[in-house]
Amino acid sequence: MLKKLLTGWLGLALMIVSSFASAEAAHYKIVTGPERGTYIQIGQDLSKWVAQPAGIDLEVMASKGSAENVQRMRFEPGVKLALVQSDVYQAYIDMANAGNADAGTAIRPLRLIMPLYDEEINVVVRADSPMKTFADIKDKSISVGLLGSGTAQTATTLYHLMFGQAIPEQNVQHLSNEDALAALIVKKVDVAIIVVGQPAKLFNDMNPELLQQIRPLKVDPNAPETTRAKQTYFPTTLRATSYPNWLKEDVPTLTVKAFLVTYDYGLRDTVGNLNHFADSLCANFDNLQEHGHPKWKQVKLELPPLVRGWKYYGPVEKHLRACLANKSAGISAAAAQAAQKPRSSCTDQERLLLLCK
CATH class of the missing domain: 3.40.190.10 (Periplasmic binding protein-like II)
Structure with a gap:
């Protein structure tokens, strides 16, 4: 009888353990x-x-x-x-x-x-903008990304490093990436800063006609603003192969890890x-x-x-x-x-x- 009880108890215990082993993820x-x-x-x-x-x-x-x-x-x-x-x-x-x-x-x-x-920093302007490099965005109206986003931190840190001052409050807008590009196209902002790893669906899924109305600014490696920015960020390239419907050539930019x-x-x-x-x-x-x-x-x-x-x-x-x-x-x-x-x-x-x- 004792042997049967022990056998039964062990069987029950093993069933319990087995149920734990096969528990839900x-x-x-x-x-x-x-x-x-x-x-x-x-x-x-x-x-x-x-x-x-x-x-x-x-x-x-x-x-x-x-x-x-x-x-x-x-x-x-x-x-x-x-x-x-x-x-x-x-x-x-x-x-x-x-x-x-x-x-x-x-x-x-x-x-x-x-x-x-590394995530690339995309500093985007309208295709007809006279701006050429990152150093040209000083005192422009800028979408820096939503509050709570990494993009907002990067945009504000980058600007402060380059120009030694915060973005003037009246020049800042906190828009999502999609809303920032829309605002850029209709001239509600001058610059949209977007931090995203290439190739990004944001750009590759964009309407081709709208995509041709915007372009990324280049980093000038010889500019003093770039030297200061490289205290925190690192040089890289937006590759034309990442955005075949947008870029005709590679564009030098900066990255964040x-x-x-x-x-x-x-x-x-x-x-x-x-x-x-x-x-x-x-x-x-x-x-x-x-x-x-x-x-x-x-x-x-x-x-x-x-x-x-x-x-x-x-x-x-x-x-x-x-x-x-x-x-x-x-x-x-x-x-x-x-x-x-x-x-x-x-x-x-x-x-x-x-x-x-």
């Missing part, structure tokens, strides 16, 4: 950017090629951009990942270090997973899921580069040194560095991921006590 959110921007496509790629194989149902959320993403990453339930521009992240750190308590509350618990790619960001989580389940996400990111990185947005081809699977005040998320950093070490040693990512699965090191007793996932 974790439901997380990632905040990205506008519907026709690059960030939202990057989020969709992460959801499909990384989160799904890791057993995570990752909902991709549109947003105004980086500054809003920092706030939502910090305070909105379910948001576990965010895409944030480097200048926005640094602006929060600078404000926190200057004594702004709200900035400190928002940014200090956030952690980086990895750098992604995008980062994948999370929170300094300590709960076991969340840490475990984000570790699985890191393993999957390593294992499926080739899929991202092959099937995802073209910007993935610019991303390197690496964790470079960070500037002061920036920190990687420790658990994920360990998994990614282990993966990178395995890759450099010639071990396949798939084998490395399999070797790191927690279940392989769990004893039956640990499973019965629900100490393993």
Whole structure:
């Protein structure tokens, strides 16, 4: 009788553990950017090629951009990942270090997973405008992007670096990318600053006739304004191949770096899921580069040194560095991921006590 009871109890316990093992995927959110921007496509790629194989149902959320993403990453339930521009992240750190308590509350618990790619700064004017370079936008009416967007932070930082002053309040408009281009065409603003990774659907989906009414300004590498801007931003090129219906030749511009960001989580389940996400990111990185947005081809699977005040998320950093070490040693990512699965090191007793996932 005792043997039957023990057998029955063990069977029931194993059924319970089995039900936990086959439980629903974790439901997380990632905040990205506008519907026709690059960030939202990057989020969709992460959801499909990384989160799904890791057993995570990752909902991709549109947003105004980086500054809003920092706030939502910090305070909105379910948001576990965010895409944030480097200048926005640094602006929060600078404000926190200057004594702004709200900035400190928002940014200090956030952690980086990895750098992604460079986003191009598009300074757009009407095709018939006499302006030629970035230095010509001084004292013009400018759409800098929506409040809470990374574009707004970049536009205001760029202007201040170039000209040593803020954009005059009467010259600033906070419009979405689409509304900014419309306002530009009908002469309600002189300049629309749009930060987006090329090739951007915003421009490639635009009516060809309207597209020919606008053009991007060039960066003059010899201008003192450019020298000052390069304290924070880096030279790059808008490629004609990215916008065949718009550009006849490459256009020199500036970039800002995008980062994948999370929170300094300590709960076991969340840490475990984000570790699985890191393993999957390593294992499926080739899929991202092959099937995802073209910007993935610019991303390197690496964790470079960070500037002061920036920190990687420790658990994920360990998994990614282990993966990178395995890759450099010639071990396949798939084998490395399999070797790191927690279940392989769990004893039956640990499973019965629900100490393993």
